[in-house]
Amino acid sequence: MAGRNSLFGPVDPAQDAGYEAPPARKGFFTDTSVCIGCKACEVACKEWNLLPDDGFDLLGSSYDNTGALGANTWRHVAFVEQPAGRVAPVSLGMPGVGPPAGALAPSGASAGGLGPPAPAEGAPNLLEALDGGTETEGDGHPDFRWLMSSNVCKHCTHAACLDVCPTGALFRTEFGTVVVQDDVCNGCGYCVAACPFGVIERRKGPAGARNVGIAQKCTLCYDRIGDGLEPACAKACPTESIQYGDLDELRERADARVRRLQDEGVEGARLYGHDPHDGVSGTGAFFLLLDEPEVYGLPPDPVVTTRDLPQMFNRAGMAGLALLAGAALSFLGGRR
Amino acid sequence: MTGTTADRDTRGRGGRRRTHGGETAMVPPAEFTSYYGRPVVKPAPWTWEIPAYMFAGGLAAGSSLLGAGADLAGHEALRRSGRLTALGALGFSMAALVSDLGRPERFLNMMRTVKVTSPMSVGTWILALYGPPAGLAAAAEVAGMLLPGSKAAPVRLLVAAGRPAGLLAGLFAPPVAAYTAVLLSDTATPSWHEAYRELPFVFCGSAAAAAGGLAAAIVPPEQAGPARRLAVGGAVAEALAEHRMERSMGITAEPLRTGVPGRLMRAARVLTLAGAAGTLLAGRSRAVAVASGAALLAGSVCTRFGVVRAGIASALDPRYTVVPQRERVDRGEPVRHVAG
Ligand code: SF4
Ligand code: SF4
Numbered sequence: 001m002a003g004r005n006s007l008f009g010p011v012d013p014a015q016d017a018g019y020e021a022p023p024a025r026k027g028f029f030t031d032t033s034v035c036i037g038c039k040a041c042e043v044a045c046k047e048w049n050l051l052p053d054d055g056f057d058l059l060g061s062s063y064d065n066t067g068a069l070g071a072n073t074w075r076h077v078a079f080v081e082q083p084a085g086r087v088a089p090v091s092l093g094m095p096g097v098g099p100p101a102g103a104l105a106p107s108g109a110s111a112g113g114l115g116p117p118a119p120a121e122g123a124p125n126l127l128e129a130l131d132g133g134t135e136t137e138g139d140g141h142p143d144f145r146w147l148m149s150s151n152v153c154k155h156c157t158h159a160a161c162l163d164v165c166p167t168g169a170l171f172r173t174e175f176g177t178v179v180v181q182d183d184v185c186n187g188c189g190y191c192v193a194a195c196p197f198g199v200i201e202r203r204k205g206p207a208g209a210r211n212v213g214i215a216q217k218c219t220l221c222y223d224r225i226g227d228g229l230e231p232a233c234a235k236a237c238p239t240e241s242i243q244y245g246d247l248d249e250l251r252e253r254a255d256a257r258v259r260r261l262q263d264e265g266v267e268g269a270r271l272y273g274h275d276p277h278d279g280v281s282g283t284g285a286f287f288l289l290l291d292e293p294e295v296y297g298l299p300p301d302p303v304v305t306t307r308d309l310p311q312m313f314n315r316a317g318m319a320g321l322a323l324l325a326g327a328a329l330s331f332l333g334g335r336r
Numbered sequence: 337m338t339g340t341t342a343d344r345d346t347r348g349r350g351g352r353r354r355t356h357g358g359e360t361a362m363v364p365p366a367e368f369t370s371y372y373g374r375p376v377v378k379p380a381p382w383t384w385e386i387p388a389y390m391f392a393g394g395l396a397a398g399s400s401l402l403g404a405g406a407d408l409a410g411h412e413a414l415r416r417s418g419r420l421t422a423l424g425a426l427g428f429s430m431a432a433l434v435s436d437l438g439r440p441e442r443f444l445n446m447m448r449t450v451k452v453t454s455p456m457s458v459g460t461w462i463l464a465l466y467g468p469p470a471g472l473a474a475a476a477e478v479a480g481m482l483l484p485g486s487k488a489a490p491v492r493l494l495v496a497a498g499r500p501a502g503l504l505a506g507l508f509a510p511p512v513a514a515y516t517a518v519l520l521s522d523t524a525t526p527s528w529h530e531a532y533r534e535l536p537f538v539f540c541g542s543a544a545a546a547a548g549g550l551a552a553a554i555v556p557p558e559q560a561g562p563a564r565r566l567a568v569g570g571a572v573a574e575a576l577a578e579h580r581m582e583r584s585m586g587i588t589a590e591p592l593r594t595g596v597p598g599r600l601m602r603a604a605r606v607l608t609l610a611g612a613a614g615t616l617l618a619g620r621s622r623a624v625a626v627a628s629g630a631a632l633l634a635g636s637v638c639t640r641f642g643v644v645r646a647g648i649a650s651a652l653d654p655r656y657t658v659v660p661q662r663e664r665v666d667r668g669e670p671v672r673h674v675a676g
Pocket of ligand 1: 155194196199217
């Protein structure tokens with residue numbers, strides 16, 4: 001089981017976990033450049049996975065009244081509002097939808113020209129309903145841009161949550177994903193502190209809900225993908241912002257997509273989590289972003305904490321020996 | 337809702353960051369971007385039980401060492417206090433640990449597996465190795481106290497088991513004191529992870545100071561020499577390690593200096609050093625020894641609560657997650673795996 005790169009470095013996680021000839025690693029490619037912020041993924045996830053309601057709070061953060069991923073939120077749509085610059089609009093190539101000519105010509109300061117994406121055909125135009133969204137500065141350019149992004153558990157190649165779980169409740173599936181077994185978790189909460197993306201959380205409530213006291217997060221719809229179905233969020237996404245499939249193929253698709261956006265002048269376009277040499281050795285759920293990760297609440301350079309575990313145990317061993325030696329010296333060091 | 341307002345919101349309290357493509361590439365350390373100032377990582381859902389557990393575990397470990405050493409050196413009172421304190425502290429720490437779980441009735445699920453990548457699993461097994469001999473040594477002590485000179489075979493057997501059990505407990509004691517530092521460091525919590533080099537020394541020093549201080553307070557002064565030396569050595573080691581730790585942590589040392597955790601850490605330093613000084617100067621004065629012991633115990637409690645609370649504060653403020661990572665990226669040194 002413990003291979004060379006078992007703590008850090010590129011591996012096939014399912015094989016590293018001991019599966020012989022596992023199926024292709026599955027994942028999500030979330031292309032935020034075509035996200036329209038409809039939250040269909042959040043809703044579909046809640047419904048399929050029977051996630052309890054957290055109650056309704058107005059958070060004062062644009063259209064995001066969910067706030068963050070957590071025990072009861074396994075898909076979370078972030079809404080970032082940024083002042084726009086003066087850059088010419090660029091077509092985002094929404095699947096099946098052209099950019100609305102002239103209307104809402106998007107622009108962006110840092111991403112070099114991405115405005116609010118056009119809504120899917122037939123969908124109500126959220127943008128026009130938004131006071132300020134269509135506000136211009138007299139030259140047809142909107143005065144801010146929206147970034148929307150559906151966040152989810154990354155199903156890391158090296159998943160700290162899984163590494164630190166003392167009960168084995170978190171396990172690696174044959175698809176290379178990371179899943180909690182509700183009936184094994186004892187609610188120690190270690191995984192919560194270990195996740196570098198702030199994903200997994202111990203369910204606090206509401207009172208009477210299932211699995212209170214137990215760590216909860218996205219399973220990549222383990223109960224669906226085993227039957228050849230796609231996860232509920234990907235199924236519900238109307239713009240193909242959430243794409244599910246074999247990770248290798250998704251990575252190729254993402255490479256092509258990001259290259260196209262960059263060729264078209266979308267400077268800010270970059271992939272996040274796609275690189276098997278990064279601090280978590282790549283994620284099973286990765287993203288195309290239009291700005292720095294931290295703008296979306298993602299860590300800019302996440303590292304799996306267990307990468308340093310050998311040194312940590314080393315240092316603790318030295319400290320323990322020092323304590324033993326100190327105690328011995330206390331008895332040898334004089335006769336009083 | 338205007339772009340400007342939302343912009344201020346999305347930038348946390350760090351203010352504006354550089355613009356892309358411009359020449360203003362350097363990010364001053366205080367400035368960073370976040371999503372509406374929300375945390376990036378989640379804090380451990382741990383309340384007072386965990387630092388209390390860590391304090392009591394350290395006290396038990398130090399006491400077992402004193403008990404084992406006193407047994408070999410023939411200090412009867414010191415041996416007795418060491419063994420009994422160890423059991424009491426261990427019992428308390430186990431109760432705190434179980435009560436902290438989200439599903440306490442599933443405590444034994446940690447015995448399903450041995451996982452070296454999980455310090456909590458490793459720690460559970462360390463405690464499983466340490467607990468029984470520590471308990472046996474204490475039981476032998478009690479038997480010897482209640483039934484002195486008893487000829488009954490079970491009692492004689494129990495008393496005879498005291499020495500090997502006590503020595504074994506002493507051998508497993510240092511890992512009990514040290515592993516809790518790894519438990520904290522092996523997380524994405526900035527002020528815990530970045531402390532991983534020195535934190536075990538801080539915790540081991542604190543364990544020695546607490547156990548030595550307590551024993552020096554309850555044992556007759558003529559037998560308390562080793563306890564006094566352990567207390568002073570532990571206190572000095574803790575202070576030095578803690579100082580070094582804060583210097584090696586970069587910006588993630590801030591939560592150790594500010595707010596409630598900052599006050600706890602300062603209290604820990606004052607109490608520990610005062611307790612050590614008092615222990616040195618106590619001489620035959622029981623009153624000074626008791627006051628010094630109390631200060632050392634309180635200092636050890638403050639150290640654990642301070643470190644745990646500082647970590648939680650560091651997780652709640654996105655600054656401590658984002659800034660060090662952003663600086664790495666901007667220096668062109670993101671963490672990467674290099675084959676080799
Ligand atoms: S994102 Fe967090 S919860 Fe998801 S697999 Fe990675 S470490 Fe675990
Ligand atoms: S809370 Fe549950 S899943 Fe998380 S580390 Fe503890 S036992 Fe494992």
